[in-house]
Amino acid sequence: xxxxxxxxxxxxxxxxxxxxxxxxxxxxxxxxxxxxxxxxxxxxxxxxxxxxxxxxxxxxxxxxxxxxxxxxxxxxxxxxxxxxxxxxxxxxxxxxxxxxxxxxxxxxxxxxxxxxxxxxxxxxxxxxxxxxxxxxxxxxxxxxxxxxxxxxxxxxxxxxxxxxxxxxxxxxxxxxxxxxxxxxxxxxxxxxxxxxxxxxxxxxxxxxxxxxxxxxxxxxxxxxxxxxxxxxxxxxxxxxxxxxxxxxxxxxxxxxxxxxxxxxxxxxxxxxxxxxxxxxxxxxxxxxxxxxxxxxxxxxxxxxxxxxxxxxxxxxxxxxxxxxxxxxxxxxxxxxxxxxxxxxxxxxxxxx
Amino acid sequence: xxxxxxxxxxxxxxxxxxxxxxxxxxxxxxxxxxxxxxxxxxxxxxxxxxxxxxxxxxxxxxxxxxxxxxxxxxxxxxxxxxxxxxxxxxxxxxxxxxxxxxxxxxxxxxxxxxxxxxxxxxxxxxxxxxxxxxxxxxxxxxxxxxxxxxxxxxxxxxxxxxxxxxxxxxxxxxxxxxxxxxxxxxxxxxxxxxxxxxxxxxxxxxxxxxxxxxxxxxxxxxxxxxxxxxxxxxxxxxxxxxxxxxxxxxxxxxxxxxxxxxxxxxxxxxxxxxxxxxxxxxxxxxxxxxxxxxxxxxxxxxxxxxxxxxxxxxxxxxxxxxxxxxxxxxxxxxxxxxxxxxxxxxxxxxxx
Numbered sequence: 001x002x003x004x005x006x007x008x009x010x011x012x013x014x015x016x017x018x019x020x021x022x023x024x025x026x027x028x029x030x031x032x033x034x035x036x037x038x039x040x041x042x043x044x045x046x047x048x049x050x051x052x053x054x055x056x057x058x059x060x061x062x063x064x065x066x067x068x069x070x071x072x073x074x075x076x077x078x079x080x081x082x083x084x085x086x087x088x089x090x091x092x093x094x095x096x097x098x099x100x101x102x103x104x105x106x107x108x109x110x111x112x113x114x115x116x117x118x119x120x121x122x123x124x125x126x127x128x129x130x131x132x133x134x135x136x137x138x139x140x141x142x143x144x145x146x147x148x149x150x151x152x153x154x155x156x157x158x159x160x161x162x163x164x165x166x167x168x169x170x171x172x173x174x175x176x177x178x179x180x181x182x183x184x185x186x187x188x189x190x191x192x193x194x195x196x197x198x199x200x201x202x203x204x205x206x207x208x209x210x211x212x213x214x215x216x217x218x219x220x221x222x223x224x225x226x227x228x229x230x231x232x233x234x235x236x237x238x239x240x241x242x243x244x245x246x247x248x249x250x251x252x253x254x255x256x257x258x259x260x261x262x263x264x265x266x267x268x269x270x271x272x273x274x275x276x277x278x279x280x281x282x283x284x285x286x287x288x289x290x291x292x293x294x295x296x297x298x299x300x301x302x303x304x305x306x307x308x309x310x311x312x313x314x315x316x317x318x319x320x321x322x323x324x325x326x327x328x329x330x331x332x333x334x335x336x337x338x339x340x341x342x343x344x345x346x347x348x349x350x351x352x
Numbered sequence: 353x354x355x356x357x358x359x360x361x362x363x364x365x366x367x368x369x370x371x372x373x374x375x376x377x378x379x380x381x382x383x384x385x386x387x388x389x390x391x392x393x394x395x396x397x398x399x400x401x402x403x404x405x406x407x408x409x410x411x412x413x414x415x416x417x418x419x420x421x422x423x424x425x426x427x428x429x430x431x432x433x434x435x436x437x438x439x440x441x442x443x444x445x446x447x448x449x450x451x452x453x454x455x456x457x458x459x460x461x462x463x464x465x466x467x468x469x470x471x472x473x474x475x476x477x478x479x480x481x482x483x484x485x486x487x488x489x490x491x492x493x494x495x496x497x498x499x500x501x502x503x504x505x506x507x508x509x510x511x512x513x514x515x516x517x518x519x520x521x522x523x524x525x526x527x528x529x530x531x532x533x534x535x536x537x538x539x540x541x542x543x544x545x546x547x548x549x550x551x552x553x554x555x556x557x558x559x560x561x562x563x564x565x566x567x568x569x570x571x572x573x574x575x576x577x578x579x580x581x582x583x584x585x586x587x588x589x590x591x592x593x594x595x596x597x598x599x600x601x602x603x604x605x606x607x608x609x610x611x612x613x614x615x616x617x618x619x620x621x622x623x624x625x626x627x628x629x630x631x632x633x634x635x636x637x638x639x640x641x642x643x644x645x646x647x648x649x650x651x652x653x654x655x656x657x658x659x660x661x662x663x664x665x666x667x668x669x670x671x672x673x674x675x676x677x678x679x680x681x682x683x684x685x686x687x688x689x690x691x692x693x694x695x696x697x698x699x700x701x702x703x704x
Contacts, residue, residue, distance in 0.1 A: 017497075024462055024495045032472040038480060041454065041489045048492045055491035057455060057508070065417065069457050069506050070494050102393065103409060105421050105506065107459060110376055120384040128390060137393045139407035140400045142422050143376045145369075147499050154421050154457065154506035156409070 011074035011082060012192045014114055015148045017272055019075030019085075019188055019305035023231040025277035050244045052167045053096035053227055063158050068093035070230075071107040071152020075188035075305050076205055079119045083126025083151065084209040089306035090153035091134050095212040096228040096309055097166070099159035104131045106141025109150040123151065134211050165215070165226035170245035170312035174224055174338040177321060179214055179329040180207050180308025182234060182299050183262025189272045190265045200261030207259060208306040210329075217324045222314050229307030233278040235286045235300040235348060237310055242347040245312070249348045251336035253296045262302070266295035274303035287346035300350055312338055363426035363434060364544045366466055367500045369624055371427030371437075371540055371657035375583040377629035403592045404519045405448035405579055415510050420445035422582075423459040423504020427540035427657050428557055431471045435478025435503065436561040441658035442505035443486050447564040448580040448661055449518070451511035456483045458493025461502035475503065486563055517567070517578035522597035522664035526576055526690040529673060531566060531681040532559050532660025534586060534651050535614025541624045542617045552613030559611060560658040562681075569676045574666050581659030585630040587638045587652040587700060589662055594699040597664070601700045603688035605648045614654070618647035626655035639698035652702055664690055
């Protein structure tokens with residue numbers, strides 16, 4: 001045993017890329033699997049085809065079962081905080097469907113040759129505290145010995161049928177609202193390169209560990225579409241809503257909430273592979289008004305770990321939605337509007 | 353791109369250990385997490401505490417929701433077959449609870465620097481075919497770029513409350529029945545070391561890709577307890593039933609169904625780390641009658657990938673259960689009996 005030595009390893013030094021930046025590029029995945037045929041069952045109300053956040057299964061009464069999973073490598077060094085981020089990130093997809101998470105199963109890959117098993121306790125404690133804060137419970141899981149640490153959860157929850165949020169219901173005229181600030185991707189890369197100010201890291205961790213508990217704040221209001229922002233970045237997720245809802249979108253770059261330090265990092269080109277694969281994935285369908293800086297363009301494809309929710313709400317409810325959200329999400333902002341679909345315009349257009 | 357070169361990589365050459373042998377040792381895990389506190393919710397009928405195969409969630413009507421997940425590295429070289437094994441293995445936990453799987457979410461870690469993305473299609477095709485053979489459907493998932501290939505699924509299913517099989521209901525006098533032959537661990541290691549006869553590999557793959565669809569065969573009969581045999585091996589799983597049910601067990605080594613080549617491999621000490629950690633995990637509570645060969649002792653802790661179900665059934669139903677099972681599981685065998693708990697006897701005793 002080399003436990004004393006292992007105990008001082010920084011988590012982010014044990015991986016090449018951290019958090020949602022470690023996703024397989026969306027373009028590569030869909031190209032590789034485009035001829036894969038599925039036979040969905042009739043009870044599957046939302047499956048893999050619309051690239052929504054989670055699956056919805058019709059329970060045959062007034063409820064959908066929501067199912068989702070997510071896992072990734074560490075993007076921060078403290079095991080307790082990384083556990084909390086991994087849990088908040090996985091739980092988020094249930095919130096993105098308008099639901100309430102109830103159970104979580106652990107997905108753990110642990111490098112027992114590199115890291116001390118003593119790290120497991122704070123890691124899982126951080127996760128369990130966050131799961132229980134969400135009103136859910138840990139119900140099991142699976143762990144393997146692996147070369148690098150990965151943690152995530154398969155989460156199940158429930159939502160009443162009339163209250164489910166899909167990514168396919170955005171309507172022309174809707175306001176687009178983002179609940180959290182952008183920039184966790186570049187700040188995580190800066191952290192790994194030892195270029196991040198401690199204040200930036202603290203703000204990013206506070207954002208990544210915050211639960212996306214928006215559904216309970218918005219009961220009684222209308223949310224026409226919703227998704228959460230992950231490693232594919234804001235532009236990709238806006239694109240997924242626009243495709244699933246058959247609408248166009250206009251997003252005002254100047255209105256985007258931004259984590260402290262993020263623009264600074266992006267101006268210095270602190271990027272990871274996901275910035276480039278995300279930019280490549282959206283390039284045919286996303287356009288930028290001239291005058292939007294290069295740093296801001298990178299921000300729109302910045303891979304988020306435990307990012308905010310992107311909500312499409314009727315414009316007349318904008319102020320009410322923002323007021324309720326800001327009790328918990330002080331940086332929540334109206335960032336754009338939904339437009340009628342037109343094939344001659346880009347699906348998503350960023351304006352100044 | 354180095355695709356032509358990458359296309360000829362053998363999957364098992366890209367990993368250090370394959371399949372369920374890559375599990376973290378059960379002893380290490382429980383030691384590291386023994387002070388972790390959970391707050392289960394009242395609807396959680398079976399959680400992580402009894403080391404059962406899956407979680408049971410009370411849906412508030414006559415059904416339990418069953419949730420489980422499993423994933424691992426390749427133990428065989430063909431991507432289509434590995435996809436099928438990964439799916440059959442994950443689905444198995446739902447069968448081990450007496451249920452019917454309905455949805456599966458993919459857990460994929462793919463080494464895009466080592467393997468061609470062209471492998472994704474046969475890999476996922478093998479999995480989807482198996483999921484659909486089970487009457488379930490693929491409903492989503494998550495994939496990351498990683499150093500080694502891992503594939504698995506988070507599976508959800510349903511079971512009527514009166515028909516759920518737990519690991520906690522074994523009764524003294526019950527017969528223990530095993531549905532599949534043992535030995536996938538040693539044969540996978542032999543395959544990796546290029547010491548396996550092609551016939552052994554074929555038989556092991558046929559066993560690992562077979563769905564554990566026993567519940568539908570046994571409708572109307574009584575199954576007091578059930579579990580499926582995984583990387584922890586037969587002895588560990590028998591021990592988990594004995595602990596959860598508060599009984600002792602006697603297992604006849606001579607009755608164990610064995611895959612062709614397995615004893616041969618074990619006699620030549622073709623072992624992996626899981627053989628040793630499993631033996632270590634059970635050593636205080638499992639005993640062997642003198643005269644049981646060393647190879648047979650290793651077989652009892654051989655890490656199974658997509659192993660069989662271990663069922664505890666009332667002795668008077670033994671013949672009927674075996675007759676029904678053998679339609680699909682020709683090697684199913686009565687391997688032992690459940691005994692009244694006594695602290696002065698080992699929890700599980702292997703006899704000749």
